[in-house]
Amino acid sequence: MGEKYYKYVIVGGGVAAGYAAREFANLGLQPGELAIISKEAVAPYERPALSKAYLFPEGAARLPGFHVCVGSGGERLLPEWYTKKGIDLILGTEVVKADVASKTLTTAYGAVYKYGTTLVATGSTFIKLSDFGVPDADAHGIYYLREIKEADALVQAIKTKKDAVAVVVGGGYIGLELAAVLVLNKLKVTMVYPGPWCMPRLFTTHIASFYEGYYKAKGVTIVKGTVASGFETDQHGHVKLVKLKDGRELPADIVVVGVGARPVLAPFKGQLAEEKGGFKTNVPDVYAVGDVATFPLKLYSDTRRVEHVDHSRKSAIHAVQAIKAAEAGNSIPEYDYLPYFYSRSFDLSWQFYGDNVGEDVVFGRDNTTTQPKFGAYWIKDGKIVGAFLEGGTPEENKALAKLAKEQPTAPSKETLLAEGLNFALMT
Ligand code: FAD
Structure with a gap:
């Protein structure tokens, strides 16, 4: 198999990739200069929709409705947009090896791509309960959510398990959003989380008590101060019970887990400087953007990694502007980010x-x-x-x-x- 060269290759086809592509197009791009290589089978879309409108019982969001860049009120980049701009979308394709010295990317299919400049936009993946050594955490009926294929599996489970009993493991914003849509789908929902209140990384007890009260009024049962420590399955290997560390047991037809995410470093691991779990790129012509980037947060004279959609959009746009400016022998002001995030439920x-x-x-x-x-x-x-x-x-x-x-x-x-x-x- 031969090699193909692109002036720019974006590795990963999520939110950051879509916003970067639009910025390349805005700043001047020749057909055939840019490729996006993505593990996902679809063009970049606004990932936050997956735990919200995608799971609604009525009027659910579906592609192409939420391709980037609609989430920030911009033009929706349909697959045809990329074709029109001469951008190659290499979908359903994982980059399994990156060599920044020779500027080479190898895919799971054995294809080899050379780049002039690459953007590492591989995002995050969910942490699994099996990562904590929880037994039987891969049983049927236990769901995680990051990509559209997982959202589709959850939609299917919700449809086929009418009046089901669901347990949401995790009390972060994903857990809260998922609990809400499961209630909207008329499932009987219990949330389990280890902290004394939900969203402990942001909420104070006073803020959290409002949301917990609201959720309880909507019928959600909340079990705090403990974690899932195991599962019981039926003869088909389908989950039927969540065992909690404090000895309690919760019947469950569906379990949805949202216990955090970790950045996807794999193809570049060992070749770029790492800090705070992400890449702080120190290699010319390699830019990390979105969830996977660790960057100087000027406002606080600190170095941070931010796993939120606003940063993924803005860091991607900033990186492209820096690339284009450097090509013209210019530079742009340092990335000056104000951390921002949001959540919606009910x-x-x-x-x-x-x-x-x-x-x-x-x-x-x-x-x-x-x-x-x-x-x-x-x-x-x-x-x-x-x-x-x-x-x-x-x-x-x-x-x-x-x-x-x-x-x-x-x-x-x-x-x-x-x-x-x-x-x-x-x-
Ligand atoms: P992603 O959008 O995750 O994109 C990464 C892409 O890289 C994926 O397509 C992946 O398949 C691909 N990839 C990874 N490795 C490879 C490889 N080796 N080869 C090829 N492709 C690869 N943030 C908020 O601020 N508010 C919200 O309400 C909110 N809701 C969310 C709801 C859900 C369900 C999820 C999962 C996240 C949510 N977020 C939210 C977070 C937000 O979506 C992320 O911060 C954002 O998507 C990060 O963008 P990214 O481009 O860095 O990564």
Whole structure:
């Protein structure tokens, strides 16, 4: 099999790949210059849809409806768009070997591609319970979610198991979103997570108690402070019971696991500098973007890896701009990222900007009515460094982003509590 050369190759065909392709096209791309090699069988799409509208019982999102870049209000890049731009989408193809010295990529089919510049956009994959040594964690009926094929398997399970009993293992945003869509599909849902409350990496106990109360009111049973330690299966190897570490047992027809993700380093491992679990690229003509990138976070004079969709889009765009500028003998300003992420479930929707460090002030939490609206600020060294809002309008969320970016001096806690959202709107 011969070698094929592309000026640019993006390894991975997820969110970052799609936004990078659009930026290449915006900045000037000749047909045949760019290829995307992706393990997935479909063109880049907005991955967050998979735990939300993709699983709705009615009016579910389906491709081509959520190809990138619709998630940020941009043009939808249908497969035809890539053809029109002369971009080769090499789908259903895993890169199994990368050699950055010879600038060569080898696929599982034995095809060899040479590149001038490559973007490592391999994203993350889910952590499995078997990674923690939980026995029988690969039984039928136990689902994980990262790619569309897993979402399809879950849709199928939901359809064939009407009135089923589901256990969601994990209390992060994926677990919360999945529990909500399972309830919408009329399954009887129990969530299990080890922490004292859900989303412990972001939520304070006061924030979490709202969501836990809301979920309980929707019929979700919450089991906290323990983990799944094993499963019991029927004679066909299908899960029927989740065993918990504290000795309790939960009957289950479907188990959905969301216990975290880890970056996919495999084809480049050992060839690029690693920090905080990701690549901090130190090799010319190799750019890591999205979930797999560890980068200088200028705002906090820190180095971070961020596993959220906004960063995957922006880091991809930034990398392409840096590549094109370098070709023209120019440089661009350093990536100046404001951490941002969001989640949506039931009719709830929250956004978070900045850093959740220091002291927190939760406002408006006690007067949440039928349409919940409350928020929080985080204060460090006398400055507001993080802001959270449930139920915000686009203008309000914009004000929160500005606050987190500008980091104004925090007034007294009492003033912040009294002013609540107005503090962000007036600053
Ligand atoms: P991905 O989008 O994961 O793309 C990586 C691609 O690389 C995949 O196509 C993969 O198959 C491919 N690949 C990997 N290895 C190889 C290889 N060796 N060869 C070829 N191809 C390879 N973030 C939020 O901020 N808010 C949300 O509400 C939200 N919801 C989410 C819901 C779900 C179900 C999931 C899984 C994630 C969610 N995220 C959310 C996170 C967000 O989707 C990710 O941060 C984002 O997709 C990362 O983009 P990426 O391009 O780096 O990686």
